[in-house]
Amino acid sequence: MADSLTVTDNRTGETYEVPIADGAIRADEFGKIRVDDDSPGLALYDPGFVNTASCRSAVTFIDGEKGILEYRGYPIEQLAEHSNFLEVAYLLIHGDLPTKEQYERWEHEITFHTFVHENVKGFMEGFRYDAHPMGILMASVGALSTFYPESRNIADGDNRHMQIVRMIAKMPTLGAWAYRNAQGKPYVYPDNDLSYTANFLAMLFKMSERKFEADERLVKALDVLFILHADHEQNCSTNAVRSVGSSQVDPYSAVAAGVAALYGPLHGGANESVLRMLRRIGSKENIPAFIEGVKNGDEKLMGFGHRVYKNYDPRAQIIKKACDDVFEVTGVNPLLEIAQELEKIALEDDYFVSRKLYPNVDFYSGLIYEALQFPPEMFTVLFAIGRTPGWLSQWLELVQDKEQKIARPKQIYTGARGLDYVPTSERWA
Numbered sequence: 001m002a003d004s005l006t007v008t009d010n011r012t013g014e015t016y017e018v019p020i021a022d023g024a025i026r027a028d029e030f031g032k033i034r035v036d037d038d039s040p041g042l043a044l045y046d047p048g049f050v051n052t053a054s055c056r057s058a059v060t061f062i063d064g065e066k067g068i069l070e071y072r073g074y075p076i077e078q079l080a081e082h083s084n085f086l087e088v089a090y091l092l093i094h095g096d097l098p099t100k101e102q103y104e105r106w107e108h109e110i111t112f113h114t115f116v117h118e119n120v121k122g123f124m125e126g127f128r129y130d131a132h133p134m135g136i137l138m139a140s141v142g143a144l145s146t147f148y149p150e151s152r153n154i155a156d157g158d159n160r161h162m163q164i165v166r167m168i169a170k171m172p173t174l175g176a177w178a179y180r181n182a183q184g185k186p187y188v189y190p191d192n193d194l195s196y197t198a199n200f201l202a203m204l205f206k207m208s209e210r211k212f213e214a215d216e217r218l219v220k221a222l223d224v225l226f227i228l229h230a231d232h233e234q235n236c237s238t239n240a241v242r243s244v245g246s247s248q249v250d251p252y253s254a255v256a257a258g259v260a261a262l263y264g265p266l267h268g269g270a271n272e273s274v275l276r277m278l279r280r281i282g283s284k285e286n287i288p289a290f291i292e293g294v295k296n297g298d299e300k301l302m303g304f305g306h307r308v309y310k311n312y313d314p315r316a317q318i319i320k321k322a323c324d325d326v327f328e329v330t331g332v333n334p335l336l337e338i339a340q341e342l343e344k345i346a347l348e349d350d351y352f353v354s355r356k357l358y359p360n361v362d363f364y365s366g367l368i369y370e371a372l373q374f375p376p377e378m379f380t381v382l383f384a385i386g387r388t389p390g391w392l393s394q395w396l397e398l399v400q401d402k403e404q405k406i407a408r409p410k411q412i413y414t415g416a417r418g419l420d421y422v423p424t425s426e427r428w429a
C-alpha cells in the first residue's frame, strides 16, 4: 500500500502524487495544483481549523472518540490522582517527570519568583472597581514584558527558562490581585512557606489572620483542577499563543494573547456561563422547557459539546468525583441537583446523542469553584493559571521547531475589485 494520495484535477486532466506522512498531507503539495502558470495554486478552505494540523507536537495526546487525554504520554487520571500541579507543570515543560532533585529545584525556583514588581500593583489598582478580573489578568500578563525586556531574546535557552519560571510563579499573584481589586480589598503578598495552590488561596482570601491556612482537601481539589486544565493540545488559546508567538515576540505577549482567547464564552468562559444557565433554569421542573429551547436553536447547553471529544470528556469524569470531596467540606451546592438532572436528560435525548454532545470540563467545574467561594468572574482566571504551563510548553516547542513559520493563513477573497475612488464631494452630494 503506497503512502500517497493520487489526485486528478478534472479542470486540466493532470494527475498528482501527494505523499502521506503521519496520517496527513502537506497543504503546500496542493499549492502545486494549478490550472496554468498564471493561476494561483489550489488552497485548502478550513474555517476554524477543523481538519488542519498546524504543528507537530509531543506535549499532549487526545483521542476524542475514546475520551483519552495524556500529558507527555501519562494518562490524566493517573496525574490527577498521584501528582501535583507543579510536578505536572515540570512534566509539560521538560517532557518528563522530575527526579527528586529536579523537583526540589523547580519548586524552589517557582516559589521564589511569586512576587511581582511593586509598579505592577500600582497599575492594577488603576482598574475600575467593576473591571473583569480576566481583563486585568490579560493586561497584566502583557505588561510583564515591559518589566523583563530581556524576554525578547527568545533564542537563548536559559533566558527562556527564566521567563517560564517567572510566568508560572507570578500568574497566581496576578490572578489573586485581580480578584482583590474587584473586592476592593488590599492585595496580599505571596507566602513562600505555602505550596503553590495553598499560597494562591491565601492571596485570595487572607484578611487579618497572621497566616491563612486553607483546608487541605480544598487545596487538593483546586490543585487537581489546575492539573486538568494544564494543557489541551491545539485549542483556541494555545493556537493564539502559537500564532502570536510565531512572530517571535516575547513569551509574555504571546501568553497574553492566550489569556485573551480564553476570555471568550466558547472557550474558558464556558463554566461561568454554565453557572448562570443553571441559576436561570432555577429548578428541575424547568429543565424540559429549557432543553426544548436548546433543541430549537434558541441557545446552547453550556458545558456540553467539544470540538475534539465525541465522548465523555475524561476531565469531566474526574471533576465529577472532585465535587464529592469539595462538597464534603463546604456542603452541597444546590445547583448540583439541576446539573445532574440536566446531564441525565441530555444524555438520553436524541438531539445530544446523535451529535455526540457530552459534558465537557466546564460542566461541573463552576459548581466546585462556587463552593470554594469564587465569584463566576474568577472562573476563567483559574483556568488561565492552570493552562499557563501548557501555553508555555507549546510556545517552547514552537520556538525550537525548525519547521515553524510565521502564522499567516490564506483567504478566499469575496469582495469587490478595481473600483475607482469616488470623491466625497460626489458621494455626499
Ligand code: CMC
Pocket (backbone or CB within 6 Å): 232, 235, 265, 266, 267, 268, 270, 294, 299, 300, 301, 302, 303, 304, 305, 306, 307, 308, 355, 357, 360, 361, 362
Ligand atoms: N448545545 C446545543 N447544541 C450544540 C452544542 C451545545 N452545547 N454544542 C454543539 N451543538 C450542536 C451545534 O449546534 C451543531 O448542530 P447542527 O449540526 O445541527 O448545526 C452540532 O452540535 C455540532 O456543533 P459545532 O458547533 O459544529 O461544534 P464545534 O466543534 O464547532 O463547537 C463547542 C464546539 C465547544 C464550541 C460547542 O460544542 C459549544 O459551543 N459548546 C458550548 C460551550 C462550551 O461548553 N464550551 C467549552 C468547551 S470545553 C473547554 C475547552 O476545552 O475550551
